[in-house]
Amino acid sequence: MAAPGDDFAFTKALTSRSSKPHPAAGTVQQEPHCHLRRKYTSLQRKAWHRGGGQSLEQGRPTWAAGGALGLRGPWEAIRARSPPSTAARPPRAGRQALAAGKAAAAKRGRHHRHHDPSPPPCFTPPTSAPATWHCRPRAGALLPQDCDTPSQPPFFPGTAAVRRCPALRCDRGPGSCFRSCCSSRSGSGGQGGGQCGGREPLRRAGLALLLLAAGAGARPRPAAPGVQAPSSVVLVACDSLDGRLTFFPGNQTVDLPSINFMKRYGTVFLNAYTNSPICCPSRAAMWSGLFTHLTESWNNFKGLDPDYVTWMDLMEKHGYHTQKFGKLDYTSGHHSVSNRVEAWTRDVHFLLRQEGRPMVNLTGDRKRVRVMEADWRNTDKAVNWIKEEAVNLTQPFVLYLGLNLPHPYPSPYAGENFGSSTFLTSPYWLEKVTYEAIKIPKWSSLSEMHPVDYYSSYTKNCTGEFTEEEVRNIRAFYYAMCAETDAMLGEIISALRDTGLLRKAVVIFTADHGELAMEHRQFYKMSMYEGSSHVPLLVMGPGVKEQQEIPNVVSLVDIYPTMLDIARIPVPQNLSGYSLIPLLHKKTESEVSPSGPRPSWVLSEFHGCNVNSSVYMLRTGKWKYIAYSDGCSVLPQLFDLTADPDELTNVAIKFPLIVRSLDKILRSIVNYPKVSSSVQEYNKRQFISWKQSLGQNYSSVIANLRWHQDWLKEQKKYENAIDKWLGE
Template sequence: MIITLIFLFQIYGQSLCQNETRPNIVMVMSDAFDGRLTFDPGSKVVQLPYINYLRELGTTFLNAYTNSPICCPSRAAMWSGQFVHLTQSWNNYKCLDANATTWMDLLKANGYQTKMLGKLDYTSGSHSVSNRVEAWTRDVEFLLRQEGRPVTQLVGNMSTIKIKTEDWKNTDKAVQWIHQNAATPHQPFALYLGLNLPHPYRTESLGPTAGGSTFLTSPYWLKKVSSDSISIPKWLPIAAMHPVDYYSTVTKNCSGPFTEEEIKRIRAFYYAMCAEADAMLGQIITSLRDTSLLNNTIVIFTADHGELAMEHRQFYKMSMFEGSSHVPLLFMGPRLMSGLQVDQLVSLVDLYPTILDIAGISAVGNLSGYSLVPLMSKSTAFLKKQHPGWVLSEYHGCNVNASTYMLRSGRWKYITYADGLSVPSQLFDLRRDKEELHNVVLKFPDVQAHLDMLLHKIVNYPKVSAAVHLYNKKAFGAWRDSLGRNYSQVIANLRWHVDWQKDVIANEKAIDRWLYGSQLVNVNSGSN
């Protein structure tokens, strides 16, 4: 099937591109980059000269969203061009099959020289055991801290520039590859560079199972941050939080007290990490310019999701709030508009048809996204079907105890959970409430009804939620069976171990009730 699809793409691509020079395509995808930093007023908080360069000479999408605010499912959507419920990319452990056809495969099949470097993270089987177990057991009736408390760490001095060495090494490899291809200009190329920054670092002091809760940078990058421009986000009282947001806050270890200085410091360090990522983008742009390739190269900068950086009393992602779900999306290159800012709602699934459109390859099959070329091209030749006035994001992983669906349409952000009935929905008017502190779902029932009807047309979300619930039980049960007698020891030593050890028996029983329900009750009743 995959071979047949690629053959069809080859035929269509050759017919469209044989009379026109095809541009090179370079994508830099960072991790956990808040899209609001790529335009005003967010862009004033930290110096991002190369993102600013793309903004001034290219097109910036002001309302770009992830299709799932976590690493692997988000990237699965970007690489496949399909919503995560269609590929069943439920969590960081379950995403695309290793042989799934990506847009990069199709570029290669149509004559592009291709290279993928750095963080890919779109196929099944990766990430920690803790991460997958926390996702599987999200419906269990216990509340355990799964992450380390967010902290900051300053390293080096004003001459310490290359902190995330893995990212810098991959950036250097990308630069070398660009120079090598400059020597053979007869073939267009496509380069993907995936960065880990500005994702928080693993907190070493918490042991080998710890997650990433350390915001780490040097004085060199911290100097790029405008301290006076850092805002202290407003928080709802814990008693007023939505139940799912409360679950996220506790499992992310953010329910304790934080001083304003702590919050400001976390945010400053995060922005400094963004500045380091921007410098890596700069290395790519500079190498394209130095090799005289920039004028015939489409440069794309985006991210898999954002970072809350203590907004809504949380860090990390796994949330539909703007800090987590709003991603950067900038294009620059030949035949694209300069200095253009596009208000259209778009999402990462749109990259698949957009890149094929840029390369002159006709998309076949059922894609969830739409080409963005008509929105930013100088040419009027791109007459494709119009992009809808909404975007969909969904989440089924850890740190959230219900499948979550977000529909953005116009001024509204509608968030609903599970079957749409068992957990209260949320509705935010982003025009009046940019901080998303006022849930107006009860105030505007007609808006909720309209958006919920639209959401049902896009995805049968109660059915999807039920499928995820069943998958979680089966996957966890299989994992537990594979451990045999070692199960109790292994599960007690995952990254929730501090809270787990407080009542081991109660936690194991809670899992049994979740797995077996009434069967367990009947067994216990019969033994009394």
Template sequence: MLLLWVSVVAVPALAAPDPGAGGQRRGAARVWPVAPNVVLVVSDSFDGRLTFYPGSQVVKLPFINFMKAHGTSFLNAYTNSPICCPSRAAMWSGLFTHLTESWNNFKGLDPNYTTWMDIMEKHGYRTQKFGKLDYTSGHHSISNRVEAWTRDVAFLLRQEGRPMVNLIPKKTKVRVMEKDWKNTDRAVNWLRKEASNYTQPFVLYLGLNLPHPYPSPSSGENFGSSTFHTSLYWLKKVSYDAIKIPKWSPLSEMHPVDYYSSYTKNCTGKFTEKEIKNIRAFYYAMCAETDAMLDIAGAPLLQNLSGYSLLPLSSEMYKFKNLHPPWILSEFHGCNVNASTYMLRTNQWKYIAYSDGTSVLPQLFDLSSDPDELTNIATQFPEVTYSLDRKLRSIINYPKVSASVHQYNKEQFIRWKQSIGQNYSNVIANLRWHQDWLQEPRKYESAIDRWLKTPTNPKKI
């Protein structure tokens, strides 16, 4: 699952004053009397729990802890869509995924789309961005695209290499993810040499790849990203004894969508306790490297955005006011689930609906007693399930959205198939899933043909 970790820092030279000053604006947020400078750092796949667990006992994150001590951290962190391009499209546009129609990593915003940074520039800000953006379309292979389009086909194919670790030979190497470090250097140099001379306020955006896993070329030509790569320098910052192995439901007891996701990510095989601990340790080491790279505005808010301002939440004077809806919406339409997925989170409950709402059974978790979400209690609490489903439908007509995604996937696949021509059978057999496909190629081609002939409505699992 992809998560975005966002840090907003007001530069001391033009630090934002008390949010209580100034005039009102939408959502009870205040207009700053002096426009602050904004530095926004976004990392990829950072576990938000590491930013608020006491002392980050499993890994040392001194810079994140410093920012937390001098700023605001949120105990509940959610993305509008747990996959790269759709989540970034939501952040840059301010709209839910079903409104941007960024269904997967290959259908993002139009390159000329007016983003929040364009609006800041229009209202007097100097802007600059470095690093990973990915809100238009990701740099993913044809294999990834076909996987996303064919997720409705009734077959199981592994799409990722088996998760693995890789320790680089040079023990003292600090700059493992060199691309991120170079972009960080560029951002710092821009702050020191250019931004310091501006008379206007500025916005700086820095997008990092870490701690997203690295590509796995050993898995074949169309490799995925399932390698956790670091050096001993960062691994020493991880407390191995503090690493916990999470509980996980047996494969036989999984919800069918969860099983599909586990299979396509190549996580259904047996992993020893040592393997799991090593993978988690390497991931935490990659988080530590991300942390080391870390050495609010008065533009009028648009009225058609999906979100609400979080600035009032950082002020004690707004502590007891309800300045945002009592729910969070997230949705997923990418390749690692075989049904469009919709999450509605309230204070106590997490409700997950799929597809058209009837062909795939929903899930309900009581987060107050089951924070790891291991026990689906949808059938035990039918009234809660019904109430949350009604609320979800009042926010988004998710059966209609699912049908739209289903139709989009078919249309894109048909266009691709026609572009391949007579070489189609050979090309599709050698995509990233080739090891599974070549065992029964006719079976899988037939499954795709049947899928193309089915009605638009999402298939039943």
């Protein structure tokens, strides 16, 4: 059986483990004729303006007449002789250069606007590149100059290699582009006030783009003259994927060809964070655009109300066709009884193991590809929907696919009400992992651990002895599970590619949180350390710059306004997040949304199980500041992520001024002592209500939750501890 995604033409190029960085987007290989090209395009620009935006010879946009689709005539003229300096050039120089190009083309026996497979002189094509060369001009671009360095043709073989022209404004391509490119944010509605609309020459230029798109198999949506239709959107959200695996050096441990593909033809955010490192609260933030203390999604049991208006609801209201498959998990009432009771009783003075010991399990053989069957079924549903329904839609669509991988699997060996502490995969996926590149994390001694970290490590059953081989295997199996997740993303990309929708849809890939995978003597999430809080965030599609790495700190609450921005829906002013579109388009602060410039920090908070305190994290610049509870009863942590990326040294005592400054910023965002107190009161109310609902069955039920192995040893002791807590 062929592995999913193996038919990608780009797999071999993108799965290389070489640490050499990709060339920056927009770079070209310089050759002797490059200075001539710059002079020639300057002449073309002058000729364009004199001709009212039209070719002097054909009455068409210059690039449509020959610049983008065939450069042989003008390039031959440049090869024949070097034009004089543009500063000393007489007014008719532009016409003379074009006439020279036409004459050279006529001498060869072909018109210069006919297609020529040879590339411009400044390009050195790869040996595997197809014989067809195009330069795709940006919307609003007047000339076809400054195309990117040729590379493997994007998306699939057999299609003309489309080259992006980054000279001006946004890259619409043969699909659609974002609101921020094609309409004015100041209320012009895109009719002349924006960057792309309101100009007759550009409308004719758009027609040429559509013709080019038709040649590449795309099916552009109809739109009003001068106005680009909103893009379709595909969001794939997985569970527990460490965002550091999407860039160097983390990406050296496992082959992730689909993620690499999105990096090559899109943008990766290097510092994206969850707003709460646990499933339901994190997803509630992503679907609401609000911080956790505003949604009051305190644990995996408490999320959004079922009738909460999400970004998908608004997009559907504004004409989008919407479709969801797989894991959602942002509303209240889900997850096990153990999960919620452990969260409610976190302030009780006892210490109980609540998870099975983390372990690995190898299943099947080298032909076993579909290990996580439920995720594959949902992926198949999404693929079929793209191929059978999305391709026939006349309106833009938004598709959401939620995956459970690479979340650890349940551990039934742990007995009744077991947790999920098993890292399971097959040899097929394990072979994608480079064992030599796996880093064995350093651990502090139990006596030196922060008190909250010790509580987490103990309740996660990680305070025992682990050999180096055990730790390496847990991490290797986790990376293999990430590889399987990547293949599902690849299936979605393949389906979009096969239907011609890939060039017209914005594709976003992210996760609800990360996975510690034995860093800091823990597995799972529920921590503000990088492995748990750092999430992947990659964006690819019309208007998104290729091979771009954005260092700004962002978080999942930014998904909500970004979705609305893509759909050109007014963004509510009360959201916690900010649209990512200005970052994707490199806009200045004066061009950002009315909500103002993006802050230089992100906030994450946690109030659930396996942690005996509310936790608040502020990430800004090189600093990560972590405050607990009321800010006094538990010592804070401060990490310099530049000097200490593994977060092994708490420098809070060393830099008291930094701590005070960051704590002041944190308190300006959220009154965290008050929020912590509210969570404590909520936990007691919920536990009392649950206890009363059980009646005489209370003692039996609470004894057989996930902590049963410890609880049953001293049942009366633990019940008394709870009674004392309720009486406080």
